[in-house]
Amino acid sequence: MNPGHKQLIQIALVALLLIGCIAVLLPFTGTLLFAIVICVTTLPIRNRLLTLCGGRSNLAALLVSILLLLLLVAPVALLSGSLADGVEIAIRYLKPLMEKGLPADPPAWLARLPMVGRNAAAYWHELIESREEMNALLHQFVDPTRRLALATAALLAQGLLQLVLVIFFVFFIFRDAHLYADALHTGSRALAGDLGERMLALAEGTVTGVMVGIVGTAATQALVAMIGFIIAGVPGIIILTVATFFFSMVPVIGATLIWLGAAVWLYNEGQTGWAVFMVGWGMFGISSVDNFIKPILISRTASLPLLLIVVGVFGGVLVFGFIGLFLGPTLLALGQVLVREWLAHADSESSLSEEISRR
Numbered sequence: 001m002n003p004g005h006k007q008l009i010q011i012a013l014v015a016l017l018l019i020g021c022i023a024v025l026l027p028f029t030g031t032l033l034f035a036i037v038i039c040v041t042t043l044p045i046r047n048r049l050l051t052l053c054g055g056r057s058n059l060a061a062l063l064v065s066i067l068l069l070l071l072l073v074a075p076v077a078l079l080s081g082s083l084a085d086g087v088e089i090a091i092r093y094l095k096p097l098m099e100k101g102l103p104a105d106p107p108a109w110l111a112r113l114p115m116v117g118r119n120a121a122a123y124w125h126e127l128i129e130s131r132e133e134m135n136a137l138l139h140q141f142v143d144p145t146r147r148l149a150l151a152t153a154a155l156l157a158q159g160l161l162q163l164v165l166v167i168f169f170v171f172f173i174f175r176d177a178h179l180y181a182d183a184l185h186t187g188s189r190a191l192a193g194d195l196g197e198r199m200l201a202l203a204e205g206t207v208t209g210v211m212v213g214i215v216g217t218a219a220t221q222a223l224v225a226m227i228g229f230i231i232a233g234v235p236g237i238i239i240l241t242v243a244t245f246f247f248s249m250v251p252v253i254g255a256t257l258i259w260l261g262a263a264v265w266l267y268n269e270g271q272t273g274w275a276v277f278m279v280g281w282g283m284f285g286i287s288s289v290d291n292f293i294k295p296i297l298i299s300r301t302a303s304l305p306l307l308l309i310v311v312g313v314f315g316g317v318l319v320f321g322f323i324g325l326f327l328g329p330t331l332l333a334l335g336q337v338l339v340r341e342w343l344a345h346a347d348s349e350s351s352l353s354e355e356i357s358r359r
Contacts, residue, residue: 028169030323031162035169037326038068039177040204041211046174061174068167075242076160195341199334206330210313213298214325218248221255221289228281232274234262248290255286298329308332 025032039046042064050060173180188196222245229237240262244255259282267275298309309329316328 028165030321031165032169033323033327034162035166035173037207037211037323038166038170039173040207042068043177046177057175057177061171064174065167065171068170073160073163073167075246076163078239195337199337202333202337203330206333207326209298209300210326210329213294213309214249216297217290217294218245220293221245221248221286224289225255225259225282225286228259228278228285229262232262232266232278232281233271234265234278244286254290256282259286308336 045067046060046064049063050057053059053063184200185197188200190196192199222241225244226237226241229240234240240258244258247258248255259278263275263278263282266272266278295309295313298313312329312332313325314328316324316326316331318324320327
């Protein structure tokens, strides 16, 4: 066989093998990347456990996996069950309103609202007189709320399954962490020398910084929410605080579902003033924390410009989903390093050519 044809066949076989591997791993890309993120950020814990376990990597990886199950899977499972019960309670509460209608007289505070109170009270009486219009209005709130709650419950259930799969991957990655680390360092050094080593360290620092930003922001939002719940006298403070912590990590929904539910409960209990306080505390206290705490934490931990962090986080989420929180800033950070290296190389070549021309 012609040596050229033989080499071409070898390249084709390698390409087909790579395509097959990518096709097999593609459904698990997000889960595997999230497992890698967890492994990178919890590597110091794994190394400490490895020392305590006398160098037995299987035992250390098992202990980390059990710890993650207790910290991640168990709370999410409890929240899924609580949310499903909450949807049932809300539907049972709203069903009598749709069957019997609203009370004949509106609440006294409604007519006292500035500018809109009189019109709102008049509209209340119109709803009482027209059962069809009232039911249509209730459906406008009930149906979207039910869909949102059910979608959130489905999201939590799906996230629960993914978390179990993530922890499954984490066990095997941590078990052979030294092999993967050596392969990464060898590969980066072979591809780009010192630049490859710097880019690998930068990627690790950026991923750790983003995780610190996400967890730190969620903890801050949970703390602010807990203070608001205590002030307003909302029951179940511990479970609501834990729920706020986990929901704060979910893009789009965030902690709004928790503090808004607390405000609705306060209103139903006749505590209108505290319900208004809870809405204001949620909008300007709990939810606003995410807008400035997260970029600051990430930029300080990852040593990246704030603009790159903000653009990377939001752009990454839009393109890649939740895992984009980590991929976005990491890709922009690596791109920044490459651009700087290219500019420095071009500047050195330009200086060298100018010096040669002078001679």
